Amino acid sequence: MAGMSLRHAVLGLLAEAPGSGYDLMRVFNLSLANVWPATQSQVYGELNRLAEAGLVEVADEGPRGRKEYAVTDAGRAELRHWMIDVEPNRVQRSxxxxxxxxxxxxxxxxxxxxxxxxxxxxxxxxxxxxxxxxxxxxxxxxxxxxxxxxxxxxxxxxxxxxxxxxxxxxxxxxxxxxxxxxxxxxxxxxxxxxxxxxxxxxxxxxxxxxxxxx
Amino acid sequence: MAGMSLRHAVLGLLAEAPGSGYDLMRVFNLSLANVWPATQSQVYGELNRLAEAGLVEVADEGPRGRKEYAVTDAGRAELRHWMIDVEPNRVQRSxxxxxxxxxxxxxxxxxxxxxxxxxxxxxxxxxxxxxxxxxxxxxxxxxxxxxxxxxxxxxxxxxxxxxxxxxxxxxxxxxxxxxxxxxxxxxxxxxxxxxxxxxxxxxxxxxxxxxxxx
DNA sequence: GTTGACATGTAATTGGTTACATGATTAG
DNA sequence: CTAATCATGTAACCAATTACATGTCAAC
Structure with missing residues (x-):
């Protein structure tokens, strides 16, 4: 159960600003490319799981089935918990x-x-x-x-x-x-x-x- | 198909000296712990797959079902190929x-x-x-x-x-x-x-x- | 005879990658 | 009307982790 950082990457990005899976992908491919790369299928999957867990919610819907997600209070709490209490992973494969x-x-x-x-x-x-x-x-x-x-x-x-x-x-x-x-x-x-x-x-x-x- | 470094870690260790899965595990837990950690189940599984692929062979059998593996010529070739021709993975998650x-x-x-x-x-x-x-x-x-x-x-x-x-x-x-x-x-x-x-x-x-x- | 080191495996689950599949909207 | 961008998803596969399962041999 340690890790799950993709989840927290998504949570963190949405905490900065609400957005769709597509929006998030842009960030994963640019800013986060060297820190926590993620694929499209991963991100969309994680968004659904986060929504199911009540950590994010669909705040708005747009054209083309666009779903804009925003973190919930529970999500913010989980993010804080991860940042402050969870030991970063020290194992690096090279x-x-x-x-x-x-x-x-x-x-x-x-x-x-x-x-x-x-x-x-x-x-x-x-x-x-x-x-x-x-x-x-x-x-x-x-x-x-x-x-x-x-x-x-x-x-x-x-x-x-x-x-x-x-x-x-x-x-x-x-x-x-x-x-x-x-x-x-x-x-x-x-x-x-x-x-x-x-x-x-x-x-x-x-x-x-x-x-x-x- | 890029990657598969566990395979080459095992191959590399056996190229230095023949040994059993148990022997390899000692190295993975000590010398390689900070470079390419691996679990017991991974190593034994990989040894079988390597043997099946003809890159290693059982050179000797000992007590307690011990199987001592050694690299074959094909294995040595594959190791060289990996070291010289294959681009190291540049993606690091942190x-x-x-x-x-x-x-x-x-x-x-x-x-x-x-x-x-x-x-x-x-x-x-x-x-x-x-x-x-x-x-x-x-x-x-x-x-x-x-x-x-x-x-x-x-x-x-x-x-x-x-x-x-x-x-x-x-x-x-x-x-x-x-x-x-x-x-x-x-x-x-x-x-x-x-x-x-x-x-x-x-x-x-x-x-x-x-x-x-x- | 029991403990500890030696020795090998399987099964279930998670996280990540690749490829495939589909469709709506907008700009030219 | 057509191409690019926006937008979301599924399925198959691979690699790694954890837990379980089993058995042998040597030393005390």
């Missing part, structure tokens, strides 16, 4: 680090190539996030100057609270990708040290003499 | 960061408490990993001085290749937890800045006068 464990199965050159590739990927991801931050902050500044604060037509598209605190999450992404890049560089250096310690008699990892190739 | 997105639903004091708690947790995790590294490196040094290199009775418990490259993964853990702590400290400071920008008229985040109660 197939990237899993490969690192088995680097001994590759030649030293292949292992180094793997780590360099990961470093590059992290660096590129870092750049993407930097650009994202620029976009988001410039949009937000424009909004702030309009005096739009959580009301008006754009309220659903760019709810103030979400981008504001979303920026904290984005900063985490920036720091994590930076750390990943630094780590990868460091790890490549370490390979040499391992090579030396284990000697060329150490087996498979020392076999390949060519250091720079593919 | 209910921790998900909560950060919704911090606007809490009072400023509650939000700060949440971030401080996360910072503390990261710091404690960092310490745990530091101690783990000490243990592992001292054990490994002892092993090295014994001249035990991947053979003998302890070979299965502490396969050289695993701890060697496992240390790279451990270092990633150290850097990640350090970064998490730094980020949390930074984020707490940011809350004040947000408070100022949004003013006390900004809504819910400033509403709650009672900062400690339910």
């Amino acid at each position: 197939d990237l680090l899993l490969r690192v464990f088995f680097l001994g199965q590759l030649s030293r050159a292949e292992a180094a190539a793997y780590l360099r590739r990961e470093g590059d990927l992290a660096a590129r991801e870092h750049d993407v996030l930097l650009k994202l931050r620029e976009e988001v902050t410039s949009e937000k500044d424009a909004c702030d100057e309009d005096g739009e604060r959580g009301s008006g037509k754009d309220g659903g598209k760019d709810p103030d609270g979400l981008t504001t605190h979303g920026l904290l999450a984005l900063e985490w992404g920036l720091r994590a990708t930076r750390a990943a890049k630094d780590w990868a560089d460091w790890a490549v250096e370490q390979l040499d040290a391992i090579e030396l310690r284990e000697g060329s008699g150490g087996g498979r990892a020392g076999d390949a003499g060519q250091l720079d190739g593919g | 209910d921790l960061l998900l909560r950060v997105f919704f911090l606007g639903q809490l009072s400023r004091a509650e939000a700060a408490a949440y971030l401080r708690r996360e910072g503390d947790l990261a710091a404690r995790e960092h310490d745990v990993l530091l101690k783990l590294r000490e243990e592992v490196t001292s054990e490994k040094d002892a092993c090295d001085e014994d001249g035990e290199r991947g053979s003998g009775k302890d070979g299965g418990k502490d396969p050289d290749g695993l701890t060697t490259h496992g240390l790279l993964a451990l270092e990633w853990g150290l850097r990640a937890t350090r970064a998490a702590k730094d980020w949390a400290d930074w984020a707490v400071e940011q809350l004040d800045a947000i408070e100022l920008r949004e003013g006390s008229g900004g809504g819910r985040a400033g509403d709650a006068g009672q900062l400690d109660g339910g």
Whole structure:
């Protein structure tokens, strides 16, 4: 019963602003894409389950069968409970680090190539996030100057609270990708040290003499 | 069809050294606990599926129905393929960061408490990993001085290749937890800045006068 | 002879992904 | 009238978690 975070993601988004499943999907595909991705079928299913549990309700109906959901008091209580009382999940699976464990199965050159590739990927991801931050902050500044604060037509598209605190999450992404890049560089250096310690008699990892190739 | 990393975790471990499901479980619960945790039922199931697919085989049978598995050539090929050609999964779900997105639903004091708690947790995790590294490196040094290199009775418990490259993964853990702590400290400071920008008229985040109660 | 470690499995449930299926409304 | 967007759902499958179930062997 621990977890169920999709449920709380939906609850949290609706707590910021009421919306339809379709509205939520936009947020899941943009703001939350790197934090808690979700598919369409998941979201619609969860909305129905939440409604059944009384944590959200259909506040309005629109064209094309649109159902606009809003959190109930019970929903708000559940959200608070989850945020304050529930231990965040500390388990993180990483197939990237899993490969690192088995680097001994590759030649030293292949292992180094793997780590360099990961470093590059992290660096590129870092750049993407930097650009994202620029976009988001410039949009937000424009909004702030309009005096739009959580009301008006754009309220659903760019709810103030979400981008504001979303920026904290984005900063985490920036720091994590930076750390990943630094780590990868460091790890490549370490390979040499391992090579030396284990000697060329150490087996498979020392076999390949060519250091720079593919 | 992307993913299936449990399969490759098992394959990778058997590539380092043959072993039974029971042997593998020890590794999953220790070395791999923070990288790719797996349950007993998963591992035994996967071993059967791997055997059926011809990627591993029962190399030996022992007392109590023990089946010692070893990778086949096909298995080794599949492992290499996964390590070199398959894109690591970049999607990471984080209910921790998900909560950060919704911090606007809490009072400023509650939000700060949440971030401080996360910072503390990261710091404690960092310490745990530091101690783990000490243990592992001292054990490994002892092993090295014994001249035990991947053979003998302890070979299965502490396969050289695993701890060697496992240390790279451990270092990633150290850097990640350090970064998490730094980020949390930074984020707490940011809350004040947000408070100022949004003013006390900004809504819910400033509403709650009672900062400690339910 | 009983306890604890060794050893392997099944079943039920949950959460997530992919693919499929359908239809209403609006803008050009 | 036609294409894009809006809008909601179902079904099949896969991966992971939890709980249950069973039995052997060694040491004391």
